[in-house]
Amino acid sequence: MAKLRGQERARYVSRMFGRISRRYDLLNTVMTGGRHYAWRQLAADAATASNLSGAALDVACGTGDFAFDLARKSNIEHVVGLDFVPPMLALAIGKARRQRLSAQTVFIAGDAHSLPFADDSFVCATVGFGVRNFIDVPRALSEMARVVQPGGRVVVLEIVRMEGRGLHNRLLPWCFQRTAPLLGAVLAGDSEAYSYLPQSVDEFLSASQLADVMGSAGLRNVRRRSLGLGMVAALVGEVA
Numbered sequence: 001m002a003k004l005r006g007q008e009r010a011r012y013v014s015r016m017f018g019r020i021s022r023r024y025d026l027l028n029t030v031m032t033g034g035r036h037y038a039w040r041q042l043a044a045d046a047a048t049a050s051n052l053s054g055a056a057l058d059v060a061c062g063t064g065d066f067a068f069d070l071a072r073k074s075n076i077e078h079v080v081g082l083d084f085v086p087p088m089l090a091l092a093i094g095k096a097r098r099q100r101l102s103a104q105t106v107f108i109a110g111d112a113h114s115l116p117f118a119d120d121s122f123v124c125a126t127v128g129f130g131v132r133n134f135i136d137v138p139r140a141l142s143e144m145a146r147v148v149q150p151g152g153r154v155v156v157l158e159i160v161r162m163e164g165r166g167l168h169n170r171l172l173p174w175c176f177q178r179t180a181p182l183l184g185a186v187l188a189g190d191s192e193a194y195s196y197l198p199q200s201v202d203e204f205l206s207a208s209q210l211a212d213v214m215g216s217a218g219l220r221n222v223r224r225r226s227l228g229l230g231m232v233a234a235l236v237g238e239v240a
């Protein structure tokens with residue numbers, strides 16, 4: 001796939017997530033051996049560990065799992081999930097109903113680069129496996145920092161480009177590049193979407209670079225934890 005930029009990339013990403021929305025959860029579970037649930041829970045723990053209570057925001061919410069983890073926290077009154085792909089939002093709304101979380105969650109259409117909320121609206125903002133798809137990561141992270149109250153947290157959970165030349169660091173991306181399109185073809189009938197996945201990781205930032213971008217977005221005390229044999233990172237920053 002040719003390297004896409006700007007609005008052309010945003011349109012491609014939006015169409016692609018629309019196509020695979022129904023198979024998205026299944027593919028996540030197969031590709032991570034079910035670990036993606038634990039990673040979001042750990043990230044939700046970190047997002048809500050401040051002593052603030054109030055509303056939470058989950059950006060690029062997809063089918064809603066991160067929002068549901070936040071909604072179950074005692075200091076979170078309700079969660080807004082935002083995504084720019086309507087079929088993803090429809091699935092999230094259905095899952096909220098089945099998990100009896102409709103009263104605590106609201107799912108809305110919107111773009112991560114221009115959040116439709118006033119400053120300091122939330123006690124935390126999260127994004128799970130979303131920033132890699134954004135066309136302007138610094139801007140989207142600044143938006144997340146803007147809408148969170150001072151003392152609140154911004155949490156990014158993402159597949160990152162592995163650093164270092166060790167065998168492990170080269171072997172894992174190599175396997176990922178070969179297996180993801182195959183699984184996408186078999187389980188979602190869409191090998192193209194799952195070729196985009198490893199390519200987007202290859203073109204993305206490493207965990208340390210992502211931490212630097214979070215710092216430049218005004219977040220303080222940025223910490224990161226490596227997950228999934230180093231392929232995934234959970235990063236937490238505080239709003240000053």
Ligand SMILES: C[S@@+](CC[C@H](N)C(=O)[O-])C[C@H]1O[C@@H](n2cnc3c(N)ncnc32)[C@H](O)[C@@H]1O
Pocket residue numbers: 013014017040059060061062063064065066082083084085088110111112113127128129130133134135
């Ligand atoms: C890989 S999915 C992640 C879904 C969910 N957060 C999770 O943890 O599984 C990426 C999501 O980001 C959304 N997305 C990508 N770019 C976006 C943007 N600029 N604004 C809002 N949503 C976006 C896509 O529609 C998709 O639902």
